[in-house]
Amino acid sequence: MSLALVPLFFHVVGCTASDPMVMLTILARSRAHMLPTYLAFLEALNYPKDRISVYIQTDHNQDNTPAMLSEWSDQARNHYHHITLNTTSNIAYTPSLGPSTWEEDRYLHLMKIRQNVLDEARARNMDYVFFVDTDNFITNPDTLRILVNRKVPIVAPMLIVKNRVSYSNYWAGMTPLGYYKSVPHYFTILKRTAKGIHKVPMVHSTLLIHLKSVNVDKLNYYPMGESYEGPIDDIIHFALQAGELGVDMYVDNEYFYGYLFMQDNYNTLAEEVTGFQEYLVDYIIPGIQKLRRSIHLADTRPQPDKLGFDEVYMISLARRPERRMRMLQLFDELRIDAKVFDAVDGKAMTQQYLDELGVKQLEGYEDPYLKRPLKFGEIGCFLSHYFIWEEVVGRNYDKVIVFEDDVRFRPNFRPDLETVMTEVGQHDPNWDLLYLGRKVLNSKREVWVPKTSRLVKPHYSYWTVGYALSNAGARKLLAQNPKGKMIAVDEYLPLMFDAHPNRKWSVEFHPRDIVAYSAAPLLIEPQFYIGQEGYISDTETSAVIDLDKTKAKEEIKVEL
DSSP states (O other): OOOOOEEEEOOOOOOOSSSOOEEEEEEESSOTTTHHHHHHHHHTOSSOGGGEEEEEEEOSOSSSHHHHHHHHHHHHTTTSSEEEEEEOOOOOOSSOOOTTOOOHHHHHHHHHHHHHHHHHHHHTTOSEEEEEOTTEEEOOTTHHHHHHHHOOSEEEEOOBOTTSTTOOSEESOBOTTSOBOOOTHHHHHHTTSSOSEEEESEEOSEEEEETTSTTGGGOOSSSOOTTOOSOSOHHHHHHHHHHHHTOOEEEEOSSOOEEEOOOTTOSSHHHHHHHHHHHIIIIIHHHHSSOOOOTTSOOOOOOOBOTTSSEEEEEEOTTOHHHHHHHHHHHHHHTBOOEEEEOOOGGGOOHHHHHHHTOOBOTTOOOTTTOOOOBHHHHHHHHHHHHHHHHHHHTTOSEEEEEESSEEEOTTHHHHHHHHHHHHHHHOTTOOEEEEEEEESOGGGOEEOTTOSSEEEOOSEEEEEEEEEEHHHHHHHHHTOGGGGBOOHHHHHHHHTTOOSOHHHHTTSOOOOOOEEEESSOSEEESSOTTSTTOOOTTTTSOBOOHHHHHHHHHHHHHO
């Protein structure tokens, strides 16, 4: 396969001989969504840029990766010793089953590219080659300096994959034919029980190769020798050859160096983009507090908007700043202009506060599963939504979206939401409530809306993680005076479109005429489910209301 390279060479700046020369290698394919963050971390490396040459290869793209790398190269050329940019046309591999699909020709192509890097580095008399895959994020600015100072043939900084706790960028065991072998030492390294540099048979993704070490000059990615019997795979072939030549590989876990993003569960580039946005917000940002973007790339993202609604609310407890920050960062990535709405905190609630608001539990109410009265957290959750409904009516908004602060967006959220809103508007301009996310409790009783592709009529459902609400819908929800006969808010919504199985509760509310629809498939889901690591419930951990005290107050009022 021809590489069809189009080399572009840029200005060479002056340098000193105080530090080894490093060729930093960037190999990118359809990475426009990652490049602003990825490049920002490379720019932040504490290593003299006049001692770094940059080699960039991009091909077979399905997005504007070439244009971004061209812009970056042009803007950064005066900061680095040398920049080489190789580009080809945006022609995807065929067949291509998704961004994580690796056919044999793709492996061979990558092996040739990596070999080109080695050849270029040797021709330029570089001391080191520093490979950093574009889904690797080096958040420790001292990483390159530390690795160079190790003075070993090949060393990789151990990277963390937050959503796959047993994966990293090294193997601790490997069979003679180059296949993965599970050994206990892997977890000793991964859990950092022993810190330092550890000899391993394989490192990949991000690694530093010392070109002046013994036998490294004989080490190649391509071609494969006639006697080679291992898989056609760049990292396996390289590791096996290194072992045969006695070139040792090490992984360094002494410090925390950064993250590796796994994209092997995505079938389309759009799914990967959304998955990366979630990963960025859920894992990388909390570790660095502030998201970095490359100083050499213009921020061409559109201005945040309200998705065609009058307001986009995000209910958030003030004492959960990490959840609030996560949502704000996620909104920024999705370019959503959302309003933070301070939640009513059930743990700070007093009986006097409830009395002043006229809050009473519906007589005979108990949780359908746990058989208990309302908890203060559930009351706070209801009131948070209730106060938004009041604001919708008070400000005469036509339609709004309400999110809670534990949302995970599905791929293609924005275009899919636009499709759903178009369909509901065409089918029923008088809609009141549209679920964007929920827990479906009886799918057999739900039907597709005729002549639509993304709408169903919902039946009894749980959760208020996200929904759209019209002005008329807000008025209907308020008209029942639900504060005086309160039930859990995710029981109240299906009750108001007459889909609740408890008829004793239902008869207390009339009319039950909310016109409800649901997106299908759903557009959002909770960040965590019950039992998952990271799951927090501010409703279930709150206290149950004291019905005896409430009844006693009512009896006193009657006697007076």
